[in-house]
Amino acid sequence: MSAITDQSVLELSEAERARILAKTARFAPPEAHTADGRKDLVGLSRAELAAALAEMGAEPFRTKQVWHWIYHQGATEFSRMSSIARPMQEKLAEHFVIGRPTASTVQTSTDETRKWLFKFRDGQEAETVYIPDKHEDRGAVCISSQVGCTLSCRFCHTGTQALVRNLGAAEIVGQFMAARDSYGEWPSPKGETPRLLSTIVLMGMGEPLYNYENVAKAMTIVMDNEGIALSRRRITLSTSGVVPMMDRAGSELGVNLAVSLHAVRDDLRDEIVPLNRKYPIREVIAACRRYPAASNARRITFEYVMLKGVNDSEAEAHELVRLIAGIPAKVNLIPFNPWPGSPYETSTNAAIDRFSRIVMDAGFSSPVRAPRGRDILAACGQLRTESRRERASEA
Numbered sequence: 001m002s003a004i005t006d007q008s009v010l011e012l013s014e015a016e017r018a019r020i021l022a023k024t025a026r027f028a029p030p031e032a033h034t035a036d037g038r039k040d041l042v043g044l045s046r047a048e049l050a051a052a053l054a055e056m057g058a059e060p061f062r063t064k065q066v067w068h069w070i071y072h073q074g075a076t077e078f079s080r081m082s083s084i085a086r087p088m089q090e091k092l093a094e095h096f097v098i099g100r101p102t103a104s105t106v107q108t109s110t111d112e113t114r115k116w117l118f119k120f121r122d123g124q125e126a127e128t129v130y131i132p133d134k135h136e137d138r139g140a141v142c143i144s145s146q147v148g149c150t151l152s153c154r155f156c157h158t159g160t161q162a163l164v165r166n167l168g169a170a171e172i173v174g175q176f177m178a179a180r181d182s183y184g185e186w187p188s189p190k191g192e193t194p195r196l197l198s199t200i201v202l203m204g205m206g207e208p209l210y211n212y213e214n215v216a217k218a219m220t221i222v223m224d225n226e227g228i229a230l231s232r233r234r235i236t237l238s239t240s241g242v243v244p245m246m247d248r249a250g251s252e253l254g255v256n257l258a259v260s261l262h263a264v265r266d267d268l269r270d271e272i273v274p275l276n277r278k279y280p281i282r283e284v285i286a287a288c289r290r291y292p293a294a295s296n297a298r299r300i301t302f303e304y305v306m307l308k309g310v311n312d313s314e315a316e317a318h319e320l321v322r323l324i325a326g327i328p329a330k331v332n333l334i335p336f337n338p339w340p341g342s343p344y345e346t347s348t349n350a351a352i353d354r355f356s357r358i359v360m361d362a363g364f365s366s367p368v369r370a371p372r373g374r375d376i377l378a379a380c381g382q383l384r385t386e387s388r389r390e391r392a393s394e395a
Contacts, residue, residue: 016244029168071227074186138198144205166211172218196291209245241284258301306347317358330365
């Protein structure tokens with residue numbers, strides 16, 4: 001690619017990013033305050049926390065103390081902060097809270113998958129799922145980034161719910177913290193010590209890259225070594241292919257990347273993943289090749305839902321192999337998880353096995369994801385809430 005073309009792509013990406021961020025602002029979350037005006041300290045960056053405490057009159061060293069208690073110890077009350085004198089605890093409680101989303105419902109599947117319906121301060125709701133590993137005492141917390149979704153992928157139940165609003169950093173990191181509360185997973189482990197809630201996957205409701213700034217802020221908090229201290233290797237961001245923001249996430253966060261591909265032809269992907277009309281397969285694959293965190297040790301995951309008679313032919317398996325050739329990658333084959341009113345059926349086991357074998361024979365890992373939590377509608381593509389976007393009243 002010539003220098004001129006490189007510059008054109010760069011300028012186009014910058015313009016696109018600005019457009020995306022401007023649209024994102026229309027769905028901004030509410031301020032993280034309680035009804036009585038106290039500020040929520042969860043979701044603040046270190047610099048913001050320091051500024052908030054300084055405004056209250058606290059000494060600079062309090063920032064590290066409070067951060068440790070919130071994100072390492074999991075404290076939800078200032079009275080638990082034993083390294084802070086009682087008068088300061090009381091002063092903190094007058095000005096601040098340490099928030100958590102409220103669990104409206106908690107369901108546990110027969111396979112031990114757990115799903116929370118979390119309610120936020122404005123009454124909006126999102127779902128979060130913990131998926132335990134079948135063989136080890138660890139598992140992944142599947143976190144939502146939006147209430148609803150703007151993408152309308154035809155096979156996804158979440159896509160039938162219009163985007164209500166973005167989640168704030170406090171609401172995103174708060175899902176993981178509330179899940180930890182549920183399993184008694186505090187204090188945070190040191191180093192790479194395994195815990196039950198060992199990884200985060202941003203694969204819940206919404207498109208994370210259409211709420212990038214809040215997602216990035218939340219994950220920066222999660223990765224801070226003096227708090228939750230989750231390695232970037234233990235975080236996976238899933239996107240349907242918001243190409244300009246893929247580049248930014250790669251350079252700024254460097255977490256693992258999963259791409260919801262689901263088709264190898266633009267005409268089909270235009271139909272089942274409408275975002276493809278803006279960022280076609282060729283551009284998505286090119287962004288994957290540019291992704292700086294990709295390596296043989298940290299492969300990009302291509303998610304591919306198996307739809308009977310739609311995208312599961314041997315020819316499509318061969319085309320998939322051609323598309324991703326040269327990318328450090330693996331392919332997750334996801335048997336379609338039915339939901340009420342869905343127009344699709346799950347591919348047959350024979351079709352899935354044939355597809356997987358073709359991909360594996362080409363040198364790519366191609367596991368078939370075992371459906372988890374189907375009985376409580378917690379499996380991939382089944383999340384949805386009854387939240388609605390409030391319409392402005394007519395004059």
